[in-house]
Each structure stands twice: as structure tokens, then as C-alpha cells.
Amino acid sequence: MAAGFMRTLGAGKVEVLSAGSAPKDSINAIAVEAMAEVGIDIAHNVPKILTPESVQSSDVVITMGCGDACPFYPGKRYEDWVLEDPAGQGIEKVRVIRDEIKRRVEELLLEIA
Numbered sequence: 683m684a685a686g687f688m689r690t691l692g693a694g695k696v697e698v699l700s701a702g703s704a705p706k707d708s709i710n711a712i713a714v715e716a717m718a719e720v721g722i723d724i725a726h727n728v729p730k731i732l733t734p735e736s737v738q739s740s741d742v743v744i745t746m747g748c749g750d751a752c753p754f755y756p757g758k759r760y761e762d763w764v765l766e767d768p769a770g771q772g773i774e775k776v777r778v779i780r781d782e783i784k785r786r787v788e789e790l791l792l793e794i795a
Contacts, residue, residue: 683768683780684744686717686724687787696794699736703751705729706769713768716776720784742794761790 685700692698706729714725734753737743742759745752747767754760763786768776 683713683717683724683783684746684763684787685727686722687784688791690722691784691787691791696791699740700727701730701732701736703732703748705731710768710776712771712773712776713780715773716768716780719777720780742790744790 685698688696688698709724709727709729717724732748732752734755737753737758738755740758742761743752745760745762746765747762763783765782766775766779768779771779
């Protein structure tokens with residue numbers, strides 16, 4: 683969801699890489715539904731593993747609870763967004779998580795613009 687918002691709200695001004703320390707086989711269907719409600723299609727995204735190279739090539743690294751599993755490189759801006767996991771949640775709860783992610787993405791875009 684964060685990558686979907688960043689791509690859309692960043693309007694081509696930022697390059698977005700999305701990956702996880704333990705990605706699932708597919709995108710959460712409820713997250714896809716929640717994002718579609720706000721006009722963002724993430725249905726065709728494919729979960730990818732977070733690599734040291736992707737972190738090294740990034741200026742800002744947003745983590746969501748990966749702890750020591752995430753590579754760390756000095757000089758990068760890191761933010762750990764503590765959010766509830768949408769996995770196993772109903773659409774009402776995922777909407778709340780979605781909206782919080784959007785708020786944080788908007789804030790980050792203002793800071794890095």
C-alpha cells in the first residue's frame with residue numbers, strides 16, 4: 683500500500699522500490715480492494731525480497747517492523763513505521779491502516795520534496 687501511494691502521490695518525482703524481509707507469495711487481496719477504493723491499482727504487484735543492493739541504492743528506507751532482518755547502511759535515512767499488519771484483517775481495519783499509510787506517505791513527500 684505504501685508503494686502504491688508513493689508512486690501515485692509522488693507523481694513520478696520519486697523512484698519507488700518495494701520489498702520485504704519475508705515477502706508472501708501474493709499481495710493481500712483485502713489490501714488490493716482497499717487501495718482500489720481510492721483509485722490505486724496494486725493488484726498486479728509481485729512481492730519481492732529486500733536485497734542489500736536495493737537498500738544501498740535508496741536515499742530513504744521505510745521499514746515496517748523488520749528489525750534486524752533489514753540491511754542497514756550508514757548515511758541512509760531510515761524510518762520504521764509501526765503499523766498494524768493488514769494480513770488477516772477485514773476491510774474496515776485495512777481501510778484504517780491504508781489511511782494511516784497515506785498520511786505518512788504525504789508527510790514524507792513533503793519532507794523530501
